[in-house]
Amino acid sequence: xxxxxxxxxxxxxxxxxxxxxxxxxxxxxxxxxxxxxxxxxxxxxxxxxxxxxxxxxxxxxxxxxxxxxxxxxxxxxxxxxxxxxxxxxxxxxxxxxxxxxxxxxxxxxxxxxxxxxxxxxxxxxxxxxxxxxxxxxxxxxxxxxxxxxxxxxxxxxxxxxxxxxxxxxxxxxxxxxxxxxxxxxxxxxxxxxxxxxxxxxxxxxxxxxxxxxxxxxxxxxxxxxxxxxxxxxxxxxxxxxxxxxxxxxxxxxxxxxxxxxxxxxxxxxxxxxxxxxxxxxxxxxxxxxxxxxxxxxxxxxxxxxxxxxxxxxxxxxxxxxxxxxxxxxxxxxxxxxxxxxxxxxxxxxxxxxxxxxx
Amino acid sequence: xxxxxxxxxxxxxxxxxxxxxxxxxxxxxxxxxxxxxxxxxxxxxxxxxxxxxxxxxxxxxxxxxxxxxxxxxxxxxxxxxxxxxxxxxxxxxxxxxxxxxxxxxxxxxxxxxxxxxxxxxxxxxxxxxxxxxxxxxxxxxxxxxxxxxxxxxxxxxxxxxxxxxxxxxxxxxxxxxxxxxxxxxxxxxxxxxxxxxxxxxxxxxxxxxxxxxxxxxxxxxxxxxxxxxxxxxxxxxxxxxxxxxxxxxxxxxxxxxxxxxxxxxxxxxxxxxxxxxxxxxxxxxxxxxxxxxxxxxxxxxxxxxxxxxxxxxxxxxxxxxxxxxxxxxxxxxxxxxxxxxxxxxxxxxxxxxxxxxx
Numbered sequence: 001x002x003x004x005x006x007x008x009x010x011x012x013x014x015x016x017x018x019x020x021x022x023x024x025x026x027x028x029x030x031x032x033x034x035x036x037x038x039x040x041x042x043x044x045x046x047x048x049x050x051x052x053x054x055x056x057x058x059x060x061x062x063x064x065x066x067x068x069x070x071x072x073x074x075x076x077x078x079x080x081x082x083x084x085x086x087x088x089x090x091x092x093x094x095x096x097x098x099x100x101x102x103x104x105x106x107x108x109x110x111x112x113x114x115x116x117x118x119x120x121x122x123x124x125x126x127x128x129x130x131x132x133x134x135x136x137x138x139x140x141x142x143x144x145x146x147x148x149x150x151x152x153x154x155x156x157x158x159x160x161x162x163x164x165x166x167x168x169x170x171x172x173x174x175x176x177x178x179x180x181x182x183x184x185x186x187x188x189x190x191x192x193x194x195x196x197x198x199x200x201x202x203x204x205x206x207x208x209x210x211x212x213x214x215x216x217x218x219x220x221x222x223x224x225x226x227x228x229x230x231x232x233x234x235x236x237x238x239x240x241x242x243x244x245x246x247x248x249x250x251x252x253x254x255x256x257x258x259x260x261x262x263x264x265x266x267x268x269x270x271x272x273x274x275x276x277x278x279x280x281x282x283x284x285x286x287x288x289x290x291x292x293x294x295x296x297x298x299x300x301x302x303x304x305x306x307x308x309x310x311x312x313x314x315x316x317x318x319x320x321x322x323x324x325x326x327x328x329x330x331x332x333x334x335x336x337x338x339x340x341x342x343x344x345x346x347x348x349x350x351x352x353x354x355x356x357x358x
Numbered sequence: 359x360x361x362x363x364x365x366x367x368x369x370x371x372x373x374x375x376x377x378x379x380x381x382x383x384x385x386x387x388x389x390x391x392x393x394x395x396x397x398x399x400x401x402x403x404x405x406x407x408x409x410x411x412x413x414x415x416x417x418x419x420x421x422x423x424x425x426x427x428x429x430x431x432x433x434x435x436x437x438x439x440x441x442x443x444x445x446x447x448x449x450x451x452x453x454x455x456x457x458x459x460x461x462x463x464x465x466x467x468x469x470x471x472x473x474x475x476x477x478x479x480x481x482x483x484x485x486x487x488x489x490x491x492x493x494x495x496x497x498x499x500x501x502x503x504x505x506x507x508x509x510x511x512x513x514x515x516x517x518x519x520x521x522x523x524x525x526x527x528x529x530x531x532x533x534x535x536x537x538x539x540x541x542x543x544x545x546x547x548x549x550x551x552x553x554x555x556x557x558x559x560x561x562x563x564x565x566x567x568x569x570x571x572x573x574x575x576x577x578x579x580x581x582x583x584x585x586x587x588x589x590x591x592x593x594x595x596x597x598x599x600x601x602x603x604x605x606x607x608x609x610x611x612x613x614x615x616x617x618x619x620x621x622x623x624x625x626x627x628x629x630x631x632x633x634x635x636x637x638x639x640x641x642x643x644x645x646x647x648x649x650x651x652x653x654x655x656x657x658x659x660x661x662x663x664x665x666x667x668x669x670x671x672x673x674x675x676x677x678x679x680x681x682x683x684x685x686x687x688x689x690x691x692x693x694x695x696x697x698x699x700x701x702x703x704x705x706x707x708x709x710x711x712x713x714x715x716x
């Protein structure tokens with residue numbers, strides 16, 4: 001970080017004044033990609049003023065747009081996970097499920113994906129083939145078609161084997177309007193199952209961190225689970241998949257955008273023993289660890305029991321459980337009730353506890 | 359290239375047999391990203407078997423899909439151009455115009471873009487801000503809205519400042535059906551203006567290649583020009599923007615997919631003097647040099663004059679000219695008639711003459 005990239009040396013950038021929160025950090029740090037406060041700062045102070053419009057301002061997992069009379073969800077993610085293959089999946093699975101799940105969080109059933117490969121010169125074609133096979137299998141499992149693609153190659157030392165980007169489009173069903181602004185005090189907060197599995201699976205095989213747990217990533221497509229929930233009532237309020245930044249980031253984003261307070265009961269959040277142990281060893285908080293096959297739902301109280309039953313009847317929602325509620329108190333804040341009767345504020349993370357988790 | 363990326367060491371890849379054309383090259387080389395024969399091989403032997411379906415098999419600049427009754431064009435490109443800023447534009451302009459133009463080649467007016475940044479740790483935030491400003495200005499100029507985005511950060515030494523991916527969606531007008539299969543012998547081949555400007559502009563500032571020409575990239579959004587052409591008749595047969603691999607790659611793709619032969623009259627292809635000189639110095643053929651604001655059209659003969667007039671009345675088509683025609687002879691082959699009355703075959707390039715041009 002002490003050396004400027006070669007391009008910047010020839011730039012006239014004197015016209016740009018770094019906004020205050022960024023001023024102490026004139027260069028990009030890993031945390032800018034972590035999905036927490038640093039990422040939000042980049043969006044607020046750099047991206048939104050440059051190219052933000054009404055749709056980008058929704059800041060949902062997917063954008064909702066109307067085109068030719070069709071209500072569409074549109075979303076993108078780049079994937080830079082390391083290593084490319086991990087217990088329970090690969091960058092190929094992740095690139096499908098991550099984007100499919102972002103679409104699902106708007107109630108859409110993913111229909112088509114685009115797929116952009118950035119390959120590093122020298123990577124084995126067999127690795128490209130295996131990632132491609134995983135991507136194809138994941139797409140078929142999610143019921144989505146890869147419609148268009150692109151491949152670029154960068155010189156050895158300017159990539160890391162394979163980076164992938166997928167964008168996706170899907171149709172939002174009539175009557176479905178999922179966004180944090182619809183959250184009201186009294187809404188029940190449901191999580192679809194055990195948290196922290198993806199992040200711990202990656203950490204368990206990350207060089208320098210290997211430890212002896214047998215944890216598989218939960219990477220899975222959530223479109224079917226969401227359709228089962230919407231079959232109970234189209235009137236769910238908001239859904240998020242707690243990926244980078246984990247459950248804590250997802251709840252904070254909803255609290256901030258809705259203006260509601262959120263209370264969670266710490267003991268009710270399902271943390272697998274292996275995840276808890278791994279986090280204890282590494283000094284991490286499971287609430288901040290990434291998931292790739294879970295969702296958080298804010299549901300009107302009158303529908304909560306029926307939605308919970310529908311979730312538990314679906315293979316990807318068997319572990320669904322109520323973990324808290326939206327409240328009038330402490331607007332915009334997420335508070336956890338601890339087992340001892342105390343409370344603690346669950347902050348938005350600054351960056352990601354471990355970079356390149358997805 | 360002599361060292362396997364670390365991930366591949368732990369893989370079981372024995373199940374994958376490298377198809378014959380790739381067998382001599384078990385690793386990715388720069389040319390796999392060049393948009394020529396090596397790129398096509400990767401698609402045919404690795405990507406299509408893994409995740410290809412009916413839509414991907416169209417192999418157009420954009421996919422045409424139907425969703426909620428709307429006929430949509432959907433396309434993606436990753437941008438890894440080096441340097442990030444070049445005469446006539448930046449990676450921010452390119453990321454908008456490249457994808458907008460891919461959509462335009464299906465007749466669609468681009469409506470929404472997604473935008474994925476892969477930032478390298480340590481890049482100056484002012485560089486990110488300047489690229490973002492260019493991206494925003496280009497989007498406004500093209501009349502397209504950035505609807506959704508994502509940011510990832512990779513460690514210093516695993517990127518190159520900024521990589522960008524955009525995907526785009528747009529509506530295909532009723533009655534428009536642009537694809538190479540519609541080309542018939544007798545179609546007139548029109549190019550919208552001077553070729554080779556983008557590639558030569560990049561080369562002129564690429565380290566180790568600097569030379570004293572004042573050539574600006576032609577990077578521009580072609581949606582308006584295409585709408586002006588479609589206003590003459592929706593019955594254009596096929597459009598391509600000759601980016602990587604240049605005019606030669608675009609014509610070869612159309613010839614191969616249509617089964618028609620293509621004849622071009624070498625002297626009629628507008629090559630600016632500065633481009634010709636630069637290519638002579640570097641030993642390059644202008645037909646293979648990338649463009650980012652030009653299109654090639656195959657137009658039914660009866661409409662050719664009117665389409666040409668409409669193009670010349672548009673600021674981005676002032677230099678439009680007829681360069682050849684589709685013929686029954688030599689199906690699938692592109693042949694150039696030289697000034698001396700001879701002919702030469704214009705092959706599909708193997709890779710790109712200079713990597714990371716877009």
